[in-house]
Amino acid sequence: MGKIVFLDTASLGDDMNEELHKFNALGEVVFYDATKPEQTKVRIQGADVIVTNKVVINEEMMKENPQLKLITITATGMNNVDLVAAEKLGIKVKNAVNYSSESVAQQTFAMLLSLLNHIQEYDCFVKEGNYSKSASFTWIGQSFYELKGKTYGIFGMGNIGKRVAEIATAFGAHVIYYSTSGEVRDERFELVSAEDFFKRSDVVSIHAPLNEKTLNAIATKELGMMKNNAIIVNVGRGGIVDEKALAVAIDEGQIAGAAVDVFVSEPTPSDSPLMKVQKKEKLMLSPHIAWASKEARAKLLSITFENVKGVIAD
Numbered sequence: 001m002g003k004i005v006f007l008d009t010a011s012l013g014d015d016m017n018e019e020l021h022k023f024n025a026l027g028e029v030v031f032y033d034a035t036k037p038e039q040t041k042v043r044i045q046g047a048d049v050i051v052t053n054k055v056v057i058n059e060e061m062m063k064e065n066p067q068l069k070l071i072t073i074t075a076t077g078m079n080n081v082d083l084v085a086a087e088k089l090g091i092k093v094k095n096a097v098n099y100s101s102e103s104v105a106q107q108t109f110a111m112l113l114s115l116l117n118h119i120q121e122y123d124c125f126v127k128e129g130n131y132s133k134s135a136s137f138t139w140i141g142q143s144f145y146e147l148k149g150k151t152y153g154i155f156g157m158g159n160i161g162k163r164v165a166e167i168a169t170a171f172g173a174h175v176i177y178y179s180t181s182g183e184v185r186d187e188r189f190e191l192v193s194a195e196d197f198f199k200r201s202d203v204v205s206i207h208a209p210l211n212e213k214t215l216n217a218i219a220t221k222e223l224g225m226m227k228n229n230a231i232i233v234n235v236g237r238g239g240i241v242d243e244k245a246l247a248v249a250i251d252e253g254q255i256a257g258a259a260v261d262v263f264v265s266e267p268t269p270s271d272s273p274l275m276k277v278q279k280k281e282k283l284m285l286s287p288h289i290a291w292a293s294k295e296a297r298a299k300l301l302s303i304t305f306e307n308v309k310g311v312i313a314d
């Protein structure tokens with residue numbers, strides 16, 4: 001039995017209390033809703049296990065806690081932990097993989113279809129009484145288009161990308177994908193060059209991690225290659241798309257619109273280029289929520305529980 005410290009449970013939601021309380025069976029557990037950088041050192045003192053989502057754990061903090069056995073991250077990304085230092089000090093670092101594929105895939109299409117089908121516009125038309133005043137049984141505002149027969153481009157064919165590809169295929173779309181490594185990720189779908197990808201795609205759906213190859217991978221040049229009726233959906237990482245270039249592309253009609261769940265800075269600052277887009281009907285924003293269905297968060301904590309149990313039991 002050891003001491004387990006959760007540093008940012010607010011990131012998991014208030015409806016995960018039952019799952020969190022299961023950790024009490026593994027040792028002394030301390031829960032913090034959120035932890036500021038200046039609070040981290042004090043809160044992790046004496047911890048055998050640190051559970052963090054975004055709170056940074058550096059080499060100095062590890063050295064000050066020689067009893068520390070494990071840092072487990074309630075996410076897939078591990079860039080908030082000094083992995084080199086952890087390995088040097090013999091501290092295990094574990095993350096959670098493939099817990100949110102269904103959640104992200106579902107939200108991808110929820111956002112895409114809301115934008116593509118003008119759901120909010122039609123809803124407002126009826127609720128504001130305009131349909132009641134109409135002389136016709138239907139109101140065709142902006143036309144919407146079917147996915148059937150369109151080219152659905154996936155940027156990042158990992159677990160999530162593959163699931164999105166399967167759903168896009170069910171809609172009758174033709175799936176192509178681009179891989180920064182150039183490796184074939186799934187033989188069911190067509191691997192293409194970057195230029196071919198941007199020129200052909202009616203939808204560009206982003207499901208890649210952020211790294212040196214994907215940072216600002218979609219900027220002015222790439223947006224300029226795209227069809228003016230194309231839509232971008234970014235549920236991957238904010239830094240993959242140049243936000244300023246995207247805002248310009250939307251307002252100047254270079255693309256038809258974008259649905260964005262992830263941002264360069266999170267929470268999104270009020271002066272973000274995306275917050276200043278003039279053609280707001282062409283832009284759908286959500287607060288980094290695609291990963292977070294209730295089922296996905298429960299699975300994430302189940303994986304985390306096993307990570308902690310495996311080390312505490314040693």
